[in-house]
Amino acid sequence: MMIVEATIFAGFGGQGVMRIGQLLTYAGLKEGKGVIWYPAYGSEQRGGTANCTVIIDERRSQVVSPVVKYPTSLVILNEPSLLRFEARLMAGGKLFYNSSLVKSKPKREDIDVYPIPANKIAEELGNVMAANMVMLGAMAAITKVVDIDSLKNELTTIFKGKSENIIKLNELALEKGREAALQL
Known part of the structure; x- marks a missing residue:
């Protein structure tokens, strides 16, 4: 059973690394867990490196x-990011x-x-930009750090002001990532 889960998310700027870290953090907060999100950026532009650390403690301690x-x-x-x-x-x-990208x-x-194969799955859903959510869904399914429904419920926070179609796409991407991980 998970007590403390410390995850590093890493990729290029523009892949949504920070967004999935924030989403995991918000879901952990809603579940009443102790959380911290710590971003680290490389270049300040799309294509630069980006990573963030998310720590979730189910004991609700600080x-x-x-x-x-x-x-x-x-x-x-x-x-x-794999090499690093x-x-x-x-x-x-x-x-x-x-x-899909790491050979x-x-x-x-x-x-x-x-x-x-996050990019492949996201492309099948109609938008490669959802690859980050595919990865988060896979990670959540295996680690059980938060419930997948908690992630889905927090999409409206992460995508505040975005269309319902964007939220639905990302819900589906989380679910497809979960399914992909559970088939391994």
Whole structure:
């Protein structure tokens, strides 16, 4: 059973790395858990590197530090992020990677690996921009850090002012990511 889940989300700017980190944080808050979201940006433009750390503590205690040396999970959206963060994942940790874009195979054998064809799934849904939600749905299904319905319920917060179609697309992307992970 999860006590503290520390996840690093990483990819290029423009892939929605920060958005899925925020969504996970909001869902954890709504479930009454202790949470922290810590963003880190590379270049200040689309295409630069971006990562964020989300820590969720089900004991509802205050999370005291955003710094995580060895995360319990990694959600990797691009090749450079796999190369940068794989070694940091704790032994026995879970590595979720976008197999549509990441062509290298993870090298470690002491971790659980979940290749998710996120771009392919998102394209089938009609919008490649939903690949980030596919990855988050996969991660949530396996780690059970938050309930997938909590993520869906917080989409209106993340996409405030956006159309109902955007929210529905992202709900479906979360669900398709869940399904993909559970089939592995």
